[in-house]
Amino acid sequence: MNKNLRKPIWAASTLAKGEGGATGDWRSHRPVLNKEKCTVVLRNKPVCHLCWLYCPEIVISRTIPPEIDLLYCKGCGICAKECPVDAISMELEEKD
Ligand code: SF4
Ligand code: SF4
Structure with missing residues (x-):
């Protein structure tokens, strides 16, 4: 059998x-x-990072504190929705 035929088909793509x-x-x-509510900041340990996990644009860092790259954040609000302690709030963007 051709060796290439036994390779798994990988349908998932990796976002960057x-x-x-x-x-x-x-x-x-x-x-x-709000760093005063964020669990990883309060405990100084990587114990949550659900915002990092769920952000579809991969713009939240897995750091203490988590940092959000606003150049690419599309404002979908998923991070705020998924944060178990409501440490992220969505605030009206002020544009020039
Ligand atoms: S999901 Fe909320 S509590 Fe967890 S790391 Fe993100 S901001 Fe902090
Ligand atoms: S608002 Fe959406 S794109 Fe922006 S950091 Fe949160 S989950 Fe990511």
Whole structure:
């Protein structure tokens, strides 16, 4: 049998930050992190990072504190929705 035929078919693609362009332009609301509520900041340990896990644009860092790259954040609000302690709020974007 041809060796190549036994290779698994891999349908998933791997996203990289910024692949969709500067999606920050799409935003009407921006995520704002309240470090006084964020569990990883309060415990100084990587015990949560659900915002990093769920962000579809991969623009939240898995750091303490988590940081959000607003150049690519499209303002979808998923991070705020998924944060178990409401440490991220979506605030109206002020544009020039
Ligand atoms: S999901 Fe919320 S509590 Fe968890 S790391 Fe992100 S901001 Fe902090
Ligand atoms: S609003 Fe949150 S989840 Fe959505 S792109 Fe921005 S950082 Fe990611």
